[in-house]
Amino acid sequence: MTDINNEQLIVVGTGIRATGQLTIETIAWIRAADKVLYITADPVAEEVIRSLNPDGAESLMDLYGSDKLRLDTYADIVERTMNYLRQGLRVCMAVYGHPGVLAMSTHEAVRKARAEGYTAKMLPAVSAADCLYADLGVDEFGGCISYEATDFLLNLRAIDPACHLILWQIGGVGVLTYETHHYPLVGLERLTQKLMAYYGPNHPVTLYEAPQFAGVDPIIGTGPLCQLPHSSPTPNATMYIPPLAKPQPDTQVQWELGMQTQVTA
Ligand SMILES: C[S@@+](CC[C@H](N)C(=O)[O-])C[C@H]1O[C@@H](n2cnc3c(N)ncnc32)[C@H](O)[C@@H]1O
Known part of the structure; x- marks a missing residue:
């Protein structure tokens, strides 16, 4: 001990x-x-x-x-x-x-x-992602990728559209300074274009804010990806994108192991 x-x-x-x-x-x-x-x-x-x-x-x-x-x-x-x-x-x-x-x-x-x-x-503690899993009903079993939004925008990061995707600091995407209220949303348009290459314009995306105070509901706003540049995510918002499709089965491994059934938790 x-x-x-x-x-x-x-x-x-x-x-x-x-x-x-x-x-x-x-x-x-x-x-x-x-x-x-x-x-x-x-x-x-x-x-x-x-x-x-x-x-x-x-x-x-x-x-x-x-x-x-x-x-x-x-x-x-x-x-x-x-x-x-x-x-x-x-x-x-x-x-x-x-x-x-x-x-x-x-x-x-x-x-x-x-x-x-x-x-x-x-010591570990409860993060915004933990609250998101609970409030949006997301199970990591399906796979979950998370990136800091500006890091994702500025680098060649991989996306698996069969996974859940979480983008942190979406309200400050493309900004490297600290702002107390709203960040200038310079990167949001470009980020949307980048994501649309994987998901298309109409895939739903959610801007999520976990409640900081007891008795308060989370703020959850969902709309088509193409509308993202018209939203105003706050510094506390985290973006969540659900999977677009099921994962491609690795038929060779499934055949080798005799496991053609769906894996469950
Ligand atoms: C510098 S990070 C800090 C993350 C924090 N250490 C955690 O464990 O959640 C700031 C980002 O966390 C997320 N975040 C912070 N508070 C949040 C809240 N109330 N709801 C949803 N996401 C939040 C947002 O993506 C925000 O831009």
């Missing part, structure tokens, strides 16, 4: 809905830390963190800025975390969602802390 006193850096996630998705283990670490460096724009999550550790809680949101490259912000986050570790404090980084999902600074902080001889650990 892990001794809670051993870790010097612990990286946790508050889930998408901090009131219901904080694990008991995460709560214990937030309480036990000398410094809780948190990243959330959600006032409820902020209040929960501050009430768990009133003396040690410190927001990192001041490191974000309009027109500032997100990569520069991530470097600043790691540097501030390391400064507290070097002062001999036990540091808890608390970010919304899962701390390892599209969260460059948390992975880098763990790597850097270990490289400097500190003990560091990341």
